[in-house]
Amino acid sequence: MSASPPLVATVSSAHSAARRFLSLVLIHGVLIAGALFMLAPFIWMLVTSIKPPAEIFSAEIALWPKQFYGVENYRFAMEKAPLLRFALNGVILCAGILVVQLLVAIPCAYALAKLDFPGRNLLFVLVLLGLCIPVQVPAMPLYIGLAQLGLLNTYFAMMVPFFLSVFAIFLFRQFFRSFPDDIINAARLDGMSEFEIVWRIVTPSAWPAIAAFAVFSIVAHWNDLYWPLIVISDAKLAPPPLGMMFFADAETGSNYGALTAAATILTAPLVLAFLIARRRFIDGITMTGVK
Amino acid sequence: MATVTLSSIAKSFGPTRVLGGVDLDIADGEFLTLVGPSGCGKSTLIRIIAGLEHQDGGAVTIGGQPVDHLRPHERRVAMVFQSYALYPHMSVRQNIALPLTMSRLKLWQRLPLLRALSGQRRAVMRGIEADVAAAAAQLQLDHLLDRKPAQLSGGQRQRVALGRAMVRHPDVFLMDEPLSNLDAKLRVHMRTELAELHKRLGATFIYVTHDQVEAMTMSDRVAMMDSGTILQLGTPSQLYEKPGSLKVAQFIGSPAINLLPASVGAGGRLELFGRPMSLTVQQPQGQAMTLGVRSEALSLVQGEPAGAGRAWFSARLRRKENLGSEYILHFDLAGRDLPGVTMRTSPAQAASVAEAAEVTLGFDEAACHLFAADGERIEPRGPGVASASIVPLRA
Numbered sequence: 246m247s248a249s250p251p252l253v254a255t256v257s258s259a260h261s262a263a264r265r266f267l268s269l270v271l272i273h274g275v276l277i278a279g280a281l282f283m284l285a286p287f288i289w290m291l292v293t294s295i296k297p298p299a300e301i302f303s304a305e306i307a308l309w310p311k312q313f314y315g316v317e318n319y320r321f322a323m324e325k326a327p328l329l330r331f332a333l334n335g336v337i338l339c340a341g342i343l344v345v346q347l348l349v350a351i352p353c354a355y356a357l358a359k360l361d362f363p364g365r366n367l368l369f370v371l372v373l374l375g376l377c378i379p380v381q382v383p384a385m386p387l388y389i390g391l392a393q394l395g396l397l398n399t400y401f402a403m404m405v406p407f408f409l410s411v412f413a414i415f416l417f418r419q420f421f422r423s424f425p426d427d428i429i430n431a432a433r434l435d436g437m438s439e440f441e442i443v444w445r446i447v448t449p450s451a452w453p454a455i456a457a458f459a460v461f462s463i464v465a466h467w468n469d470l471y472w473p474l475i476v477i478s479d480a481k482l483a484p485p486p487l488g489m490m491f492f493a494d495a496e497t498g499s500n501y502g503a504l505t506a507a508a509t510i511l512t513a514p515l516v517l518a519f520l521i522a523r524r525r526f527i528d529g530i531t532m533t534g535v536k
Numbered sequence: 537m538a539t540v541t542l543s544s545i546a547k548s549f550g551p552t553r554v555l556g557g558v559d560l561d562i563a564d565g566e567f568l569t570l571v572g573p574s575g576c577g578k579s580t581l582i583r584i585i586a587g588l589e590h591q592d593g594g595a596v597t598i599g600g601q602p603v604d605h606l607r608p609h610e611r612r613v614a615m616v617f618q619s620y621a622l623y624p625h626m627s628v629r630q631n632i633a634l635p636l637t638m639s640r641l642k643l644w645q646r647l648p649l650l651r652a653l654s655g656q657r658r659a660v661m662r663g664i665e666a667d668v669a670a671a672a673a674q675l676q677l678d679h680l681l682d683r684k685p686a687q688l689s690g691g692q693r694q695r696v697a698l699g700r701a702m703v704r705h706p707d708v709f710l711m712d713e714p715l716s717n718l719d720a721k722l723r724v725h726m727r728t729e730l731a732e733l734h735k736r737l738g739a740t741f742i743y744v745t746h747d748q749v750e751a752m753t754m755s756d757r758v759a760m761m762d763s764g765t766i767l768q769l770g771t772p773s774q775l776y777e778k779p780g781s782l783k784v785a786q787f788i789g790s791p792a793i794n795l796l797p798a799s800v801g802a803g804g805r806l807e808l809f810g811r812p813m814s815l816t817v818q819q820p821q822g823q824a825m826t827l828g829v830r831s832e833a834l835s836l837v838q839g840e841p842a843g844a845g846r847a848w849f850s851a852r853l854r855r856k857e858n859l860g861s862e863y864i865l866h867f868d869l870a871g872r873d874l875p876g877v878t879m880r881t882s883p884a885q886a887a888s889v890a891e892a893a894e895v896t897l898g899f900d901e902a903a904c905h906l907f908a909a910d911g912e913r914i915e916p917r918g919p920g921v922a923s924a925s926i927v928p929l930r931a
Contacts, residue, residue, distance in 0.1 A: 425619060425621065427617040427618070427619045427620075427621035428619075428621045428622070428623065428624075430583075430586075430588050430608075430615070430617070430621065431615065431617060431621035431622075431623075431700075432623070432634075433588065433607070433608045433609065434586060434588070434608045434609055434613070434614065434615050434635075435609060435634050435635040435638050435700070436609035436635060436638035436639055437609075437638060441646075446623055449625040450624055450625060
């Protein structure tokens with residue numbers, strides 16, 4: 246290369262620069278297309294929520310309404326539906342589930358990752374098998390059990406099937422396995438019990454994994470319609486999706502502007518939570534090898 | 537302060553036998569080093585003493601008390617790990633204080649919220665603060681107390697790990713390759729510091745390393761281990777001057793000992809490269825032996841290579857290594873398919889040898905070590921060897 250005349254060098258470097266530019270354009274083009282595809286329903290919801298009814302049903306596709314109707318839609322949604330109540334129910338539901346899931350899954354994952362006891366591998370296989378069982382399978386017996394105990398229409402009934410998350414056990418086990426044994430041994434020599442090691446030494450280092458799992462768990466249960474629909478008939482206890490359903494039936498009929506406005510309000514907390522935990526979420530996913 | 541006694545400690549991991557009945561008596565206040573190649577069982581042994589691992593057979597006593605039923609923290613031992621094992625989310629202060637909060641506060645006094653109810657807690661915490669400050673001052677960590685481990689250099693982390701071990705005044709310090717992660721210069725410095733710390737504290741130190749230099753420079757006694765047994769136990773100079781087996785001879789000393797093939801000739805007379813020496817052994821004629829000569833025992837022979845009690849062979853200089861105060865000369869054994877030999881000598885001597893020169897190397901036959909084919913040390917009889925100087929090799 247050094248022996249060739251400078252002209253050839255510039256031509257070929259210009260050529261390679263062009264190729265690099267082209268490949269960048271191609272890669273970003275594909276990524277942008279994918280992002281648009283994912284975002285389209287969300288954007289459509291936002292746009293619809295500020296359109297007047299007439300424009301919603303017009304045949305043309307417009308990203309901005311001719312007449313800004315957002316104030317009316319949002320006011321209608323806020324006044325007619327107990328959105329704050331639904332959101333509060335969602336918070337109680339998600340927080341309750343998440344707290345119990347962490348309390349159960351973290352010690353369990355620690356035992357599977359770091360303690361040596363007979364049957365450990367068998368237990369782990371059982372956990373993996375648990376991952377394969379969809380929630381619909383135990384729905385019937387759970388419903389009957391809750392009905393017989395008179396616990397239908399309670400927060401507890403909404404939460405109880407999800408207290409034990411095999412996914413959390415699996416995720417935390419993967420994370421804890423990479424935790425140095427020496428530190429655990431040092432803690433044992435310093436006089437800590439296994440429970441204290443779990444909560445005071447191992448858990449503080451697992452924040453990325455906890456944040457990642459929290460996002461999975463909260464998104465799943467905030468948006469869950471299936472189980473609340475089965476055990477909840479009281480609108481006062483309804484979490485966001487069920488509340489939306491009650492709202493759509495009773496109040497709005499086909500007022501899609503108000504409906505999407507309500508949906509926007511109810512999705513906002515999730516989006517905010519993810520934006521706040523984004524860095525940790527991504528760390529947690531990459532560190533545990535779950536993709 | 538305490539003695540540590542191990543009696544026939546055995547341990548297997550599945551079918552692999554890691555320790556095969558280790559016996560060891562460690563005196564109160566002694567600095568004992570377990571040295572050996574990786575996988576020799578030394579780390580497993582120290583973890584058994586700490587209580588982190590359970591032996592399959594045998595017993596451990598510390599200070600005359602059997603400790604096999606005790607959990608690690610009840611054994612009054614502290615351990616320093618190769619990776620330092622600091623708690624990553626705690627400051628240096630919290631790291632050093634942790635063993636004290638564990639031993640001086642009750643469980644409920646350590647719990648969040650509940651601990652606010654304890655009136656004594658504040659007084660106890662003040663005492664802990666004072667002890668932490670004292671330990672930190674001893675190790676020159678005062679200005680680092682509020683940092684996290686991730687913000688410290690390797691040497692500083694090492695000090696914090698030492699501080700965390702020191703602060704509860706254990707009877708026995710267990711150190712598992714504590715200097716292995718440090719750079720060469722810092723390692724030399726920390727060697728001195730550890731030796732001084734041992735002198736100052738007067739506690740029993742059990743130190744594990746694969747580095748024979750660390751073993752030689754710091755210890756009162758060294759136990760050389762291989763494949764789960766102690767090959768030889770003795771002072772550093774005993775191991776160096778009277779290695780009990782070929783493995784010990786090869787492991788201890790830098791540069792490594794020179795090994796030459798010898799054989800037993802007529803009348804039990806030892807022969808080196810076919811030339812009879814003045815040493816005799818009881819082995820049958822024709823038996824192959826290994827002769828070990830330390831690099832400082834070799835010297836250049838000028839003129840006629842002879843003299844009673846001196847052996848010699850010819851070699852060709854391959855390379856000179858300048859260490860400043862001395863030279864290491866690397867020789868090939870001319871015409872023989874053998875690894876070369878090294879000689880440690882003065883700069884003046886080294887200057888007298890030209891590159892690739894053929895020279896004659898000689899050594900005092902009394903200074904050589906003789907090993908049978910199975911690696912056991914053989915004491916030869918001969919003019920320069922006084923049999924009275926033979927000391928028992930195994931304790």
